Amino acid sequence: MSTTDKKFEQYTVTRDGQLMLAKAAREGVETVWDRFAAQQPACGFCETGLSCRNCVMGPCRIDPFGEGPQKGVCGADADIIVARNLGRMIAAGAASHSDHGRDLVKVLAQVAQGRAPGYTIKEPEKLRRVAAEYGLETEGKDDLTLAGELAQAMLEDYGSKQERITLLARAPQPRRQLWDRLGISPRGIDRETSEMMHRTHMGVDNDWVSILLHGLRNALSDGWGGSMIATEVSDILFGIPKPVSGSVNLGVLKQDQVNIIVHGHNPVVSETVTAACSLPEMLALAQEKGAKGINLVGVCCTGNELLMRHGIPMAGNHLTTELALVTGAVEMMIVDYQCIMPAISDVAACYHTKLISTSDKAKFPGMQHVEFHPHNAMDQAVELVRQAVENFTARDPDKVSIPVEPQPVLSGLSVEAMLEAMGGSAGPLLEAIKSGKVRGAVGIVGCNNPRIRQDYGHLGLTRRLIANDVLVLDTGCVSVATARGGLKTTQALEQAGPGLKEVCGALGIPPVLHVGSCVDNVRILVLVSALAQALDCDISDLPVAGSAPEWYSEKAVTIACYFVASGVFTHLGPLPPVAGSPNVVKLLTEGLNDVVGAAFAVEPDPEKAAQLLITHIERKRQALGLDARGV
Amino acid sequence: MKKVIIHPERCVGCLQCMLACAVAHSASRNLVGALQEEPRPRPRIHVGVTPSGRGFPNRCRHCDPAPCMAACLPGAIFRDPTTATVLIDPDRCIACASCAMACPFGVLRFHPTFQAPPGKEVAVKCDNCDQRQAQGLPPACVEACLTRALTFEEPDQALKRQTDRISRLVLEAVPYAEDLPASLSLLRALKQATAEMNRR
Structure with missing residues (x-):
């Protein structure tokens, strides 16, 4: 070698x-x-x-050795500067997922007005269920009327009129009371992000604890607000995911077909591209150009959305996005937003791949911009698929190399699908936890990061957890990692501990459940809320934990914060930029336990992280009066 | 005589010394002006990187005897008799790289500068900011270093501090690492652990 x-x-x-x-x-x-x-x-x-860099009296730096400057020009010390910076990361992450949610609400509103020809209400029943949660009268209203009213009600959640955002009501009562006591119940989705930017302007909030508490509120406004709306509206418009088979890794690209990759996050674009790819005239055009068909595959989270709902093949996660183009077999990559490296353009320039940007808020150098809006999305999608098919003849066969065979994966485990698999209630999972066959559950979420060997953190941690009878739920880039590693098949039950193997085996599910894209982490919040309510306890009492072994993005910071603020102990692989303030580190890793009943832990090594998480789960079991190992 | 002294444990890898060095060796001597100059000024101090991502500011030691000077056939490299700084005459330099081969520290670079004949690549290295020093200013890299990883002081003074530190370590068993603030020891421990994990 x-x-x-x-x-x-x-x-x-x-x-x-x-x-x-x-x-x-x-x-x-x-x-x-x-x-x-x-x-x-x-x-x-x-x-x-x-x-x-928040103002131009600076930029300022604090010398961690204590000899150089200890205060910025305004007088902010290490604690204030670190807290302000973290606060702005949370705001950026919340803004991203929540704005994605807003785009879906806009589609819902335009569907209601008959101005979104490419979209329909796929799940009228869920529409009614969510509308009822928003306090809307559902009786006697047709779907479109109700969709319009729900969209308006959701947009209110984005504003500043409310005392609390609506879906907070899904959290267990003790948790909601705790948030009220702490004064961190989010009031409006945009409001909390906007207020964070205000607080961290020079001369506003200079109490680092107060900034961080608002950080939790800002994160909650995303987790129980913008992100939750994104998932719910996606389900209403595109369908609630149900168990579905798919395949994953770069082997899903096909030598003899037109390969189109969708990249980004919002199903608003990828769903219409999916529809356009199966149009008979497109397939006929593909034949004419010498291709055997049109092969649509996903990368990143929009790929997760399509895999969850349609079993559409998944080529890879964040750090695979450039490498997918290196196969030389991709006619077109269509992107929307988030996690799209601008470097993609440089890679595509080495091959025949056409790159298309679709969002008015996400343009990239070297990409053709074809803007998608609800009223024109279907037409744009058809035009793009046509261009992709026509580009097939430009492919240079000498440059094409598709490595490896695809790995099968079972996906589509939405909360609804899980409940259905268990016969309509969370009872069997609760029983399995109570009996100790399943020790607990960990939601492993987040990204790839070149600081950590790609997928090493995800796979190491997941394998160790399932071997110890801990059920794993995953989303985002993690879900691709574990699927690629073969852990989302029932054969993977061989790697699970005896209890987990028995329980999952009986249900016919793998030991690692794909619950969606990164915005779908809220499905985990919904599930843990249901478990807590069934056990009549708070989320922080449950034998569950969260983990982001290879995270990189601001969105991941926000997710981790809404997990912790919701009472879920959360492990991080890479360290966020907080080490400069030992006070902030201590609060995040210890102090928060006394505030929200959960805290963070940082551990790059997945083996050691697994031990941390297992110990946490066993301690929680003990406190619930369940059998506990090794505590 | 004061010298630039490197304290590697204090380097946080911010690259500010490189930026300040390039500006100090530009025609305009300010950042905005330097960014518009052609040839673009370049740093003469170079921050290297360890496997765990730590930085080390590497610069000319102004050795005596200086291997680069001995290797320089056209006699372009000379020592300033008053400051003992090893300097390069760009007009005499023939960019043969003999100095670079002889230098044990890898500090030589070859590129055009505003002082060299136009279009000519010449050997370039640290000049101890002799022009700044003539104005009573410390070398630019030292001035830019907020963590005091680079200091400009009498070597005896710095060595005495180190002697005291070692004495403490030997006689009172106060570990060397304790000199690191909690913030950096946490960051470095995690980066070290990550690097080791990635090497597995």
């Missing part, structure tokens, strides 16, 4: 990734790992959160 191959093994555990990295190197294509190496060493001020 050459040293370069060895290097690629240190970049990623994925075989398809290693092979494509070697191809990229041969063809002179730069990847995220090259750029990561070029960025080293990272700036220690930024990495510890000790630099502030």
Whole structure:
């Protein structure tokens, strides 16, 4: 084995990734790992959160050694600067997922007005259920009228009129009372983000604890607000995911077909592209151009949305997005927003791949911009698929290399699907937890990050947890990692502990459940709320935990914060930029236990992280009066 | 005589020294002006990186005897008799890279500068900011370093501090690592652990 191959093994555990990295190197294509190496060493001020660019009296830095400046020009010390920076990360993450939610509500509103020809109400029953939660009268109203009213009610949640956002009511009562006592019940989705930007302006909130508490409120406004709305409206418009078979890794690309990749997060675009790909005239055009068909695949979270709802193949997660183009077999990549590296354009330029941006708020250098709006989405999708098919003849067969065979995956485990699999209630899962066959559950979520060998954190942690009878639910890039690693098949039950194997085996589900995209982490909130209510306890009493072993994004910070603020102990692989303030670190890792009944832990090594999570679960079991191992 | 002294444990890898060095060796001597100059000024101090991502500011040691000077056939490299700084005459330099081969520290670079004949690549390295020092200013890298990883002081003074530190370690068993603030020891421990994990 050459040293370069060895290097690629240190970049990623994925075989398809290693092979494509070697191809990229041969063809002179730069990847995220090259750029990561070029960025080293990272700036220690930024990495510890000790630099502030919030105003132009600065920029300011605090010397962590204590000899240089200890205060910014305004007088903010390390604690204030670190808290302000973290607060702004939370605001950015909340803004991203919640704005994604808003785009879905806009589609719902335009469907109601008959101005969104590519979309329908796929789940009238869920529409009625959610509308009832919003206090709307559902009797005697047709679906479209109700959809319009629900969209308006949801938009109110975004504003500043409410005392509390509506879906907070889904949380168990003790949790809601705790939020009220702490003064962190979110009042409006946009309001909390806007207020965070205000608080962190020079000369506003200079109590670091107060900033961080608002950070939790801001995160909750996303978790129980914008993100939850995104998931619910996606289900209403595109269908509630049900168990579905699919396949994953770069082997899902097809040598003899037109390959189209959708990348990004919002199903608003990818759903219409999906529909356009199966139009008879498109298939006929593909035949005419010498292709055997049109192969639509996903990457990143819009791929998760399609896999969950349609079993559409998944090519890879965040760090695979460039490598998918290195196959040389992709006619078109259609992107919406979030986690789309602008570097994609440089990679595509080495092949025949056409890149299309679709959102008015996300444009990229080197991409053709074809804007999607609810009124024109279907027409735009058809036009794009046509262009992709026509691009098939531009493919250079000498540059094409599709590595590995696809890995099967079972997906589509929405809360509704899980309940259905269990015969209509969470009872069997509760019984399995009570009897100790299943010790507890961990939601593993988040991204890839070139700081950590791709998928190593996800797979190491997941394998260790299921071997110890801990059920794993995953979303986002993690879900691709575990699927690619073969853990989302019933064969993977062989790697599970005896209790988990028995319970999942009886239900016919894998030990690792795919619950959706990263915005769908709210499905985990809904599930833990149901469990807590069934046990008549708070979420923080449950033997559950969260983990983000390879996170990188601001969205992940917000998710982690709404998990913790909801009472879920949460492990992080990479350290957020907070080390510069030992006070903030102590609050996040210990102090929050006394505030919200949960805290963070940071541990890059998945083996050690598994131990942390298992110990936590066993302690919670003990406190509930259940049998506990090793505590 | 004061010298630039490096304290590697204090380097946080912010690259500010490189930026300040490039500006100090520009025609305009300010950041905005320097960014518009052609040839673009470049730093003469270089921050290297360890496997766990820590930085180390590497610069010319102004050795005596200086291997680069001995290797320089056209005699472009010389020592300033008053400051003992090793300097390069860009007009005499033939960019043969003999100095770079001889240098044990890898501090030589080759590129055009505003002082060299136009279009000519020449050997470039740290000049101890002799022009700034003539104005009573410390070298630019030292001035830019907020964590005091680079200091400009009498070597005896710095060595005495180190002697005291070692004495403490030997006689009172106060570990060296205790000099690190909690913030950085946490960050470095995690980065070290991550690097080791990635090497597995």
